[in-house]
Amino acid sequence: MPQKNRGFKGVAVLDTKKIRKIVLSKLAVTDVWGIGNRLGKRLNALGVNSAWELANRDPTQVRKEFSILIENTVRELNGEVRHSWITDFEELRSALASHAEIVATKLRKQKSLTSSMKLFATSSPHDTEGYFRKLYFHHFAVPTNDTRNIIKVIEHAMSQLYKPNVRYYGCGVGLMDLHNEALFQYDWFTPSNDNTKLMTCMDSINARYGRSTVDIAAKEFEQKFAMRRAFLSPQYTTKLRDIPKIIC
Template sequence: MYCLVDAVAFYASAEKVFDPAIRSKPVVVLTNNDGCICAICPIARRLNIPKFQPYFKVKHLLAKHKVVIRSSNYELYADLSDKMMNVISRFCDTQHVYSIDEAFLQFNGFTPLINDWHQYGQLIRRTVWRETKLPVGVGFGPTPTLAKAANHAAKKLNGFNGIAVIDSEQARQHILAAMDVADVWGVGKRLAKKLKLLNINSALDLAKQTPKRMKRLFSVVLERTVNELNGIVCLNWDDVRQDKREIFSTRSFGERLTDPVALKTALINHSIIVARKLRQQRSLTKRLLLFVASSPHESHYYKKSLVYELPVSSADSRVFAKAISEIFTQLYQHNVRFYKCGVGALELSSQQFQQPDLFAPSQDNIKLMECLDSINKRYGYDTLTLASQQQSQAWHMKRAFLSPQYTTRWQHLPKISCDL
């Protein structure tokens, strides 16, 4: 049996964890630079607030209903995600973290100990709530895709109340018949449109198709999906989530930049993020892609990208920062109001399988990077930084509604006042 545990409106729910005063109020969370709505709590969803709408378009609607607005607090979300995953891991012998707010569980040795899957799901939900104050949906199924479908039913379909179990043919058909084909894991809206032209409208309609026909008409991926919907396990953890083949860090600025120091600082910070992500999945890169751009709505649009070839594959933050300094003058142009920049790592390779070069020794200091990462993980990102990361603060994104970073900054620790 497989299980998918998924937080309900994770960003919005995370904002309520350390602020009990807003737990019964509608809450929305905005994207980078407070641009669009990216998360809506269940209470706010009843107000028909549209998701992914620009904030300025729905500003008056939010004010009318006294909706609490928050900027994206990524530091808080990452820490709460770690806590939630640690709690969930106690309920299975195999866990696969799929994203920041969802994880697959597999019960090999646990299965004989579980008499009632629905009751076990209740235990998972209660424990996660008690220890993290995050609401989650729990779905059980004989394959990862059916577990994902059960999780969808637990959160979106009437009558399930946060837990759904597909452990019989009747339960499978009931849930799949109530699901739109676009809600099937791995299908999406674009493929769903093509399927609906073939009169395949629900998840059950898709499950009734011949796998070989779906492979011939679409892809081997859809063939596997059909088999999984019929209880045949086709996916393993490597299929579910492989190491990334490219890693990017990009972001638009809170305000237009003309200062070369601020732009260079932004690029260096993006390169540090890329280096950290490379180390997390034990990868190295030989090529860095750097780009800068003004807004396409400017009268003189400017965009330029360059590829920097590293002498030796690397994941060292210092090597990346030095590369930015060497190539920056080729990217920067005077009198341009820069709107966005980014750094990407291309042609990734495993850190484990590297052939050293006798004539070009690696400049990476693995122990130093491990020390850097461990300190920042314990005390919060950017506790320890390179000097070149702090040259300017002008490039930071706009977060006018940012809540405190309760778990990663000492000065933001919750304060409790007791009246004697």
């Protein structure tokens, strides 16, 4: 929080909507971390001049107009924690499995197969206890787009990716060496073990009822690494549960 806001001495706890509105209304949009002069001018042209006005933008629309980084900024201004530490073996494995599930779904959607996979796990470069970053590469003997095959690699990679007492700031999954599923010719001696019907069924259910309606067990049901929403403002215009109730 900039020092020029009198009464806060550089720090303000925005634990209520009232305080958040007072503080953010006093901040120019360019005072927000990550919003430079060039980006500030684009936001000003849209009528966004203060941090409070930025906080009230639709995050989904902001992502379309700018980037996911600005979307995260909008969500953080509304109390969502977009980044959290991972310190536990199971949490890291679950986070990687979650990413793997997403990229595998995208892979099938574009009707592709992957021959190679990259996993990474890293701490923050600003961590006072030392920077840790580890990469793990895997080559599939048979190209695949089955989520189970992709997640199975994570089990083998964890012994290299996980290190005790490291506060993981980020992790991810990348698929490389992509092939057109319709044109790829399999080897008679190394047939594919992809379960196309199962994956199609999962994708159909999740497309109809929402992502993660059907999950892979390795992802775990309770994901501690997911964003926290303790101070998320009510969404009166988009969530039925947030509409005020009047009892007469």
